[in-house]
Amino acid sequence: MSEDTIRLVTIGRIFRRRWRLLAVAAVVGALVGYGTSLVLPPRYTTSASVLLPGQWEERELLTQSEIASSSAVVDRAAAALNWGGVSGSELRDQVSAEATEGNIVQISGTADTPEHAQRLADQVAQQFVSFTARIAGDSTDSETAAGPEALRQKVMQTNRRITALAEAADPGQTVESVQTRTSLEQLRTSLEEAMKKLDEADPANNKANMVVMGPAAPPTGAAPPTRTQLIVGGALLFFLLAVVGHLAAARADRRPRTGPEVAAALGSALLGTVDVPGERAAHRPEGGGARARVRRLLGTDTRWDMPEPRASVDEAGRQLRYRRVCAHLRTQLPFARRLLVVVPDGDDIARRAAGQLVTEAGSASPGPSGRGDPLLRVVEVSVSRPLVPDRDTESGALVVLSAGSRTSEELAGIAEACADARHEVVGTVVACPVQDRPARTGGDPPENAAAAPPERGHATGGPA
Known part of the structure; x- marks a missing residue:
């Protein structure tokens, strides 16, 4: 994978x-x-809204939102709240402001209780309105303040002069007198409209007219x-x-998963692939102890990344695979001799395949040359520290293991252990788990499943 x-x-x-x-x-x-x-601890958040009347540009609204969450406003709110142990610098992390549509600055306050959050938002909104009004008053000095007032006085004088001119005009209904009075009235109207627009555009008036749109709503739930x-x-x-x-x-994972890959890691030839039927529970490694029980409970005692076992053909097909492996052994070993069947410790699939292979080798009939299969003896070796029995009557080793169960380094260690014991690895057999089909309810057993000759029965055990 x-x-x-x-x-x-x-x-x-x-x-x-x-x-x-x-x-x-x-x-x-x-x-x-x-x-x-x-x-x-849980945190609660609520918001208070401040309306900014008049015409405001987007950057001006952003400036107002920055002022609302600035230290100048928050420090005043902290002093007004007078919460013991809570300074303005701590409250600055709990206050935020955002300019929304409709010239509204939304001020949010976050606290440990709903009541504190509501009081914080309301107090910051009030301090923001007061602070902006103070800025507007401080920025208007005497000369700047006298300018609009002097202009109003000039406009009032001009209106009085227009009235006097209108009264001094010819009271008759001549065309010239009517046009003169009409022009004077238009001038009066234009002056009044200009003063009205001037009052509306005065930024000091806009700032002074900011309105808090009611108290903040109590939080209905904790903030995320x-x-x-x-x-x-x-x-x-x-x-x-x-x-x-x-x-x-x-x-x-770099474990060999195919027969050729496993044989290449062992440095030997692949003699064949055999099928081992059984339930999933039979594939679990044996072992006791608390750790083994925990692994069995969590399901980590078996590999999850192995593919689902394929369906087995039948018993005759499985036995045919074992017989082909024995035939390959006869081809590579023309003279019958004893071999070790090396199985990695804890590999239940390989152990069952090795037992079946020993049975088939002991029950097989002699080949055309008149020589039978080598006598096989199964040994299990530890993968962490592999140790193979020294060469005695056996003159080679046959490695049987399941695909994808061991790494290349572990397989190389098994091959080195065989070489240290002076056993030549004559071949590799890969065992694959399969799903066994239900047994037949009737009919005769296959002809090739006959009992083995009694004189070869000692091949399943140790050296004779």
Whole structure:
């Protein structure tokens, strides 16, 4: 799988074969999220809105929102609230402001209780309005303030002069007198409209007329992340980490999975592939102890990335594979002699295949040359520290193992152990688990399943 694309079937296989481990990971993540919620107290957030009347550009609204959350405003709010041990610098992290549509600055306050959050938002809004009004008053000096007032006085004098001119005009209904009075009235109207626009465009008036649009609403719930969100988020995070960990381990796996790859790692020839029927429970490694029980409970005692066992043809087809392996042995070893069948420790599939191979070798009839199969003796070797019995009556080793169960380094270690014991690795047999079909309810057994000759029965044991 190391070079394969991750497919949905791979994810489904993880869920199906590691669902207990994934469930435990999700529970642990939920507990971590719950513990985090105890360390981080709940927070509550509410908002107060301030209306800015008049015409405002976008950059001016952004400036006002920055002023609302500035230290000058927040420090005044902290002094007005007078919360013991809470300074303005601490409150600045709990206050935010945002300019929204309709010339509204929305001021948000966050605190440990709903009441504190509501009071904080309201107080900051009030201090913001007061601060902007003070800025408008301070920025208007005497000369600047006298300018608009003097202009108003000039306009009033002009209006009086227009009235006097209108009265001094010819009271008759001549065309010239009517046009003169009409022009004077238009001038009066233009002056009044200009003064009205001047008053509306005065920035000091705009700032002074800011309005707090009612008190902040009490928070109805805690601000994110809530305790429920932390628990769910922790469970989901640990669940995803467990899945990603399985995928990463599978991508990094370099175990030989085909017969030629296994034989190449052992430095020998592939004699064949045999099928071993059985249930999934039979493939679990043996062993006791608390650690083994925990691994069995979580389902980590078996490989998850192995493909589903394919359906077996029948008993006759399986026996034919074993006979072909024995025939290859006769071809490579023309003279019958004793061989060690080396099986990695804990490989139940390989151990059962080796036992069946010994049985077939002992029950096989002599070949055309009149010579039978070599006598086989099964030995299990540890993979961590492989040790093969020294050469005695056996003159070679036949390695039987299941595909994808060992790394190339472990297989090389087994080959070196055979060489140290002066055993030549004459071949490799790969055992594959299959799903056994239901047994036949009637009919005669296959002809090729006859009992073995009694004189060869000692081949299944140790040296004769």
